[in-house]
Amino acid sequence: MTSAIPLSFPDITDAEIQAVVRTLRSGRLSIGQEQEEFERLVALRAHRSYGIAVNSGTSALHLTLLALGIGPGDEVITPAFSFVASANCVEYVGAKPVFVDCDPRTLNMKTSEVDRKITEKTKAIIGVEVFGNPSGMDQLAALSTKYEIPLIEDACEALGGRVGNEPVGAFGRIAVFGFYPNKQITTGEGGMIVTDDDHIADICRSLRNHGRPSETMEAGSGMGSWLDHQQLGFNYRMSEIAAALGVAQMRRLDELIDARQTIAEAYTRRLMGNPELIIPSVEPNTHMSWFVYVVRLSDHFTPDDRDEIIAGLRRHELGTSNYFPPIPLMNYYRRKYGFGVDDFPIAHSVGGRTIALPFFSRMTEREVDLVCQTLELMMTRVRFVRD
Numbered sequence: 001m002t003s004a005i006p007l008s009f010p011d012i013t014d015a016e017i018q019a020v021v022r023t024l025r026s027g028r029l030s031i032g033q034e035q036e037e038f039e040r041l042v043a044l045r046a047h048r049s050y051g052i053a054v055n056s057g058t059s060a061l062h063l064t065l066l067a068l069g070i071g072p073g074d075e076v077i078t079p080a081f082s083f084v085a086s087a088n089c090v091e092y093v094g095a096k097p098v099f100v101d102c103d104p105r106t107l108n109m110k111t112s113e114v115d116r117k118i119t120e121k122t123k124a125i126i127g128v129e130v131f132g133n134p135s136g137m138d139q140l141a142a143l144s145t146k147y148e149i150p151l152i153e154d155a156c157e158a159l160g161g162r163v164g165n166e167p168v169g170a171f172g173r174i175a176v177f178g179f180y181p182n183k184q185i186t187t188g189e190g191g192m193i194v195t196d197d198d199h200i201a202d203i204c205r206s207l208r209n210h211g212r213p214s215e216t217m218e219a220g221s222g223m224g225s226w227l228d229h230q231q232l233g234f235n236y237r238m239s240e241i242a243a244a245l246g247v248a249q250m251r252r253l254d255e256l257i258d259a260r261q262t263i264a265e266a267y268t269r270r271l272m273g274n275p276e277l278i279i280p281s282v283e284p285n286t287h288m289s290w291f292v293y294v295v296r297l298s299d300h301f302t303p304d305d306r307d308e309i310i311a312g313l314r315r316h317e318l319g320t321s322n323y324f325p326p327i328p329l330m331n332y333y334r335r336k337y338g339f340g341v342d343d344f345p346i347a348h349s350v351g352g353r354t355i356a357l358p359f360f361s362r363m364t365e366r367e368v369d370l371v372c373q374t375l376e377l378m379m380t381r382v383r384f385v386r387d
């Protein structure tokens with residue numbers, strides 16, 4: 001008899017519950033001190049001057065591109081292997097996503113290919129720390145400086161990580177976090193923009209709130225009128241309820257990250273001897289903040305084998321997923337730009353063989369063991385049926 005093990009599970013304690021209840025009782029449910037405190041804590045962690053809380057990581061990316069003035073006719077470099085939001089935001093502003101294939105080890109964008117794809121139309125580079133691995137972000141930052149093209153660090157999967165002494169969120173002109181329930185910390189739904197650029201911070205603060213002049217904008221300043229004339233605002237605000245949850249989670253960030261690290265190490269210990277599996281690798285000098293634990297099947301397995309293994313694990317009530325199908329090969333992008341599998345050979349090959357295993361801070365070693373045992377059983381079964 002097995003009990004269900006989900007793919008992810010948020011780590012909510014009494015501290016979070018009390019923070020939310022306190023906020024509900026306070027009568028102040030939007031634009032208040034919880035938001036301010038949450039922004040302060042995240043900005044501090046990322047060594048940034050400003051944090052701007054919004055209602056999702058995707059909204060944060062959208063505002064970031066608008067604040068940089070990116071629109072039709074512009075190109076934005078973005079990973080082929082990532083969560084779809086890191087490309088969709090480029091479509092929202094009418095610019096063209098220029099996809100870059102991934103490095104087969106780190107799964108992050110190949111820096112050399114980013115360099116090759118920069119043109120005079122390139123207005124930004126979106127760098128993603130895929131699965132929480134920040135390696136290569138320093139190289140993207142160097143490239144961004146060399147060409148004077150702003151780097152947007154999509155750090156939605158990597159809060160709490162580091163490259164050397166530099167925290168995730170400190171690279172590039174702007175960084176963005178997301179707080180969906182499967183991330184390192186959650187606000188239910190939510191996101192945050194962090195930056196040192198006060199002009200960009202002001203624009204983002206205004207755009208999340210219908211384009212109203214933000215509290216820090218001086219009346220009659222040039223920017224106020226720029227917004228009046230050019231900018232359509234949104235309601236991308238985060239509620240005080242969500243922000244209170246975020247504050248309580250931020251206070252536990254190190255505890256949450258350490259717990260995730262322990263689970264990741266248990267998986268690695270258990271699976272590293274299996275020659276048919278490629279397990280996540282962490283580069284020297286980088287401190288990974290584990291978002292998910294994703295293994296790859298060796299090339300003895302086809303994408304159909306992978307899907308069958310996932311189906312088998314799910315039959316055993318083990319939450320698994322195929323993170324990530326390459327974005328340019330998704331229907332919307334394929335139809336619009338006519339990409340084929342040969343355009344992104346690594347993302348295509350990796351994307352056909354990944355399995356995200358159950359991964360959350362409160363997993364037990366026994367659960368890790370059960371997942372690994374079932375995974376290996378399904379791998380054997382698939383090959384036995386086929387051969």
Ligand SMILES: *Cc1c(COP(=O)(O)O)cnc(C)c1O
Nearest residue numbers: 056057058083085156157178180
């Ligand atoms: C989670 C995530 C986002 C933001 O997702 P939301 O659901 O909008 O909060 C953006 N980019 C990446 C790479 C992500 O993993």
